[in-house]
Amino acid sequence: xxxxxxxxxxxxxxxxxxxxxxxxxxxxxxxxxxxxxxxxxxxxxxxxxxxxxxxxxxxxxxxxxxxxxxxxxxxxxxxxxxxxxxxxxxxxxxxxxxxxxxxxxxxxxxxxxxxxxxxxxxxxxxxxxxxxxxxxxxxxxxxxxxxxxxxxxxxxxxxxxxxxxxxx
Ligand SMILES: [Zn+2]
Numbered sequence: 001x002x003x004x005x006x007x008x009x010x011x012x013x014x015x016x017x018x019x020x021x022x023x024x025x026x027x028x029x030x031x032x033x034x035x036x037x038x039x040x041x042x043x044x045x046x047x048x049x050x051x052x053x054x055x056x057x058x059x060x061x062x063x064x065x066x067x068x069x070x071x072x073x074x075x076x077x078x079x080x081x082x083x084x085x086x087x088x089x090x091x092x093x094x095x096x097x098x099x100x101x102x103x104x105x106x107x108x109x110x111x112x113x114x115x116x117x118x119x120x121x122x123x124x125x126x127x128x129x130x131x132x133x134x135x136x137x138x139x140x141x142x143x144x145x146x147x148x149x150x151x152x153x154x155x156x157x158x159x160x161x162x163x164x165x166x167x168x
Contacts, residue, residue: 030084041077052098052117107148118161
């Protein structure tokens with residue numbers, strides 16, 4: 001049996017390729033009973049990995065094979081996963097709650113036109129923020145991490161959003 005942190009890394013890195021057994025193990029490692037509902041919700045989240053789905057998206061994904069599961073159950077299950085740290089919540093424009101299976105430190109690029117959310121991770125930016133806040137005092141607050149959401153509009157709807165460092 002792998003330990004919790006190893007399973008979390010497996011969960012994040014190979015979310016799309018998890019077997020039912022690995023999903024069961026991940027739930028148990030997070031202290032959750034591996035019920036049928038939790039398994040199918042986590043399977044749907046795994047299939048939608050990278051798209052930062054809403055509860056509705058997850059519900060639509062699992063519904064054809066699981067017609068008895070309600071949207072309310074999906075909401076409740078996603079909230080349980082968030083509380084145990086298996087998922088993280090991402091709030092997009094308009095306040096719609098979305099879920100992120102990548103729980104490692106990273107930031108987002110959000111397109112207000114297409115509602116796409118793309119992950120990005122930049123050690124340089126993280127170091128810059130750490131330096132910035134080490135030179136300032138935030139009263140009555142302990143900083144535990146950084147996450148930036150860059151908001152804008154996709155210029156070509158047919159192309160993917162990507163971030164590239166331009167050398168100067
Ligand atoms: Zn993300």
